[in-house]
Amino acid sequence: QSVLTQPPSVSAAPGQKVTISCSGSSSNIGNSYVSWYQQLPGTGPKLLIYDNTKRPSGIPDRFSGSKSGTSATLGITGLQTGDEADYYCETWDSSLSAVVFGGGTKLTVL
Amino acid sequence: EGQLVESGGGLVQPGGSLRLSCVASGFAFSSSSINWVRQAPGKGLEWLSYISDSNSDTIYYAESVKGRFTVSRDNAKNSVYLQMNSLRAEDSGVYYCARVRGPTLLVAYFDYWGQGTLVTVSS
Numbered sequence: 001q002s003v004l005t006q007p008p009s010v011s012a013a014p015g016q017k018v019t020i021s022c023s024g025s026s027s028n029i030g031n032s033y034v035s036w037y038q039q040l041p042g043t044g045p046k047l048l049i050y051d052n053t054k055r056p057s058g059i060p061d062r063f064s065g066s067k068s069g070t071s072a073t074l075g076i077t078g079l080q081t082g083d084e085a086d087y088y089c090e091t092w093d094s095s096l097s098a099v100v101f102g103g104g105t106k107l108t109v110l
Numbered sequence: 111e112g113q114l115v116e117s118g119g120g121l122v123q124p125g126g127s128l129r130l131s132c133v134a135s136g137f138a139f140s141s142s143s144i145n146w147v148r149q150a151p152g153k154g155l156e157w158l159s160y161i162s163d164s165n166s167d168t169i170y171y172a173e174s175v176k177g178r179f180t181v182s183r184d185n186a187k188n189s190v191y192l193q194m195n196s197l198r199a200e201d202s203g204v205y206y207c208a209r210v211r212g213p214t215l216l217v218a219y220f221d222y223w224g225q226g227t228l229v230t231v232s233s
Contacts, residue, residue: 002154031216032216032217033212033216033217033218033219035219035220037155037220039155043225044206044223044224044225044226045147045155045206045208045220045223046223047219047220047221047223050211050219050221051217051219056221086154088154088155090155090157090219090220092215092216092217092218094216096173097170098157098170098172098173099145099157099160099170099215100157101147101154101155101156101157102154103154104154104155
C-alpha cells in the first residue's frame with residue numbers, strides 16, 4: 001500500500017496523449033516538490049521530471065509535469081512504442097520523514 | 111555524465127548479513143547526498159536510506175529497515191555502503207543507489223541511478 005496513489009496501468013495508441021495521476025496528501029505532495037521517473041524493462045529508473053514541472057537536459061518536451069494541491073500529473077504526448085515503461089512519482093513525506101514513491105503505472109502503447 | 115555502480119549483492123540465508131557498495135564517478139561525490147532504493151521482484155520502488163554529503167551529518171532510514179541496515183560513506187573512495195543485517199526473505203530484490211540533488215529532501219530529486227545489484231534472501 002503506497003502513500004502515493006497511481007493507476008496500475010494506462011494505455012493509448014501511438015501518437016496519442018496519456019496522463020498519469022499521482023494522488024497524495026498535505027504531508028507529502030501538498031508540501032513538497034514532485035519528481036517522476038521512467039523505468040524501462042530491465043533497467044534502473046531514469047529522471048523525467050523534477051520540481052513538479054522541470055525537465056532534465058535530454059528529456060524531450062513530449063514529457064510534462066504539473067501539480068495542483070495534493071495531486072500531480074505526468075503527461076506524455078506523441079506516444080511512441082519506446083515509451084512503454086513503468087512510471088513512478090516521488091516526493092518527501094514530512095509526517096513520515098521519508099521519501100515516498102507511488103506504486104508505479106505501467107504504460108502500454110497499443 | 112555521472113555514473114553509479116552498485117556491487118555486493120548475492121544469495122544469503124535468512125538472518126544473514128550483506129554489505130552493498132556504490133561507487134561514484136563523473137561528479138563531485140563528496141558534495142553529493144546519496145539514496146538507497148530497492149525493488150522487490152515484480153514490485154515498485156521502495157526508498158530505504160539517505161546519507162547527506164561530505165560530513166554524513168544527516169541520515170534517514172525507512173521504518174522497514176531501521177535498526178537492521180546502516181548506511182555509511184567513504185569520500186576518499188567515492189563510495190557509499192549499505193550494511194544489511196538480520197536479512198529477511200522480504201528484503202530480496204534489486205538494490206539501487208541514486209544521487210540526490212537539492213538542499214534538502216523536501217525539494218530533492220534523484221538524477222543519477224546505478225544499474226542495481228540483486229539480493230536474494232533464501233535458505
